[in-house]
Each structure stands twice: as C-alpha cells, then as structure tokens.
Amino acid sequence: PVQDSGNILKQGYLEKRSREPSFFGSEWHKRWCVLTQRNFLYYANEKSKHPKGSFPIEHYQPCLDSQLRKDSRKKCCFQLQCPGKRSYEFTAPSPTEAQEWVEQIEFLLRDLSSLTIPCEEEEDEEEEEEEEEEEEELAKDRDSSDSMNNSQNSALNPEEPELESDDIYEVLPGELPNSQ
Numbered sequence: 001p002v003q004d005s006g007n008i009l010k011q012g013y014l015e016k017r018s019r020e021p022s023f024f025g026s027e028w029h030k031r032w033c034v035l036t037q038r039n040f041l042y043y044a045n046e047k048s049k050h051p052k053g054s055f056p057i058e059h060y061q062p063c064l065d066s067q068l069r070k071d072s073r074k075k076c077c078f079q080l081q082c083p084g085k086r087s088y089e090f091t092a093p094s095p096t097e098a099q100e101w102v103e104q105i106e107f108l109l110r111d112l113s114s115l116t117i118p119c120e121e122e123e124d125e126e127e128e129e130e131e132e133e134e135e136e137e138l139a140k141d142r143d144s145s146d147s148m149n150n151s152q153n154s155a156l157n158p159e160e161p162e163l164e165s166d167d168i169y170e171v172l173p174g175e176l177p178n179s180q
Helices: 095-113 120-156
Strands: 008-017 028-036 039-043 053-056 061-064 077-081 088-091
Touching: 008 095, 028 095, 061 095, 077 095, 088 095
Parallel strands: none
Antiparallel strands: 008 028, 008 088, 028 039, 039 053, 061 077, 077 088
C-alpha cells in the first residue's frame, strides 16, 4: 500500500474502533495499519491501494489502555491521543503486539523530537579524539609529577648520596654483627 516501503517502521493488522458508535455500541474493524517515519495510515486490508485514513504521528502519545474493551482482548488495547485532536483506539492480536506498537511509536516520537541524530562514524571519531586527549593529559600529569618529585628530592637533600640497600642497619660500638 505505501509507495516507499523503506519508510515503514511497523505494519500489521489491528482492530480500529469506529468513530460513530452503532446501536450495539462501538464497532471494531480489522484494518491493515502502517507506521511510517511521519504518519500512521490504516487500510481496509493489506492489498488496498488507498488508505481509509491517516494522520501525522508527531504530536500523538501512545498508551496501553485495558479500559477500551470489556472482553478477553482488553489487555491488547492501546490508544493514540493528541490534545485537541481525535483519539484513535486499537486492539492488537496479543498484549505483546500491543506493547510493541506502543514502544515503536514512543521510539519514533523520541527520534522526531531529537534535533540532530549523529551518525555512528561521527560518534566513533569523537570518542577516539576524547580518549587521545585524556591519554595526553595523563602523560603530561605523570611527567610533571615525576619532575616535581625529582626536583624536590634534590632540593631537600643536595649533598646526601643515595643509600645502598645493604647499609640499612647501623652497627653500634662494642657489638659485632652475628656475634652470639
């Protein structure tokens, strides 16, 4: 049905509640529903060329709603609401499928509200540059702390030679090492 199938984010059969309630209450009609990057369209069936209806998805909010039906399929219901506009009510084939529709629409709405979407290559390059900068800073810190330690040691004890490891014990007068 949709000309550019690359635009389709989700599609499948849902039951849509009709606008006008009949004598027996609200009627649910099986519709082939298509979510694109900008619109929600619904068709009489999968083969239909022209939608029975469509609306821009951008300002609608999806939510699961078990109050829409009283029968065994109440956990499969969700609706799309937009302040000041008509609400659309749907029943999916399963509770899992209803949840998937809601999550896909929420994901799309977050995507639409984001002004820029960086491509992966740019993100990778930025991360690599940040890591290189951090490594350079660490190297500078190490170099400066090493030179500070060396200059402090030589400034505090300019004449004192470094001790060798064997000369760590002092021999007192009158005592011989290892004499027992």
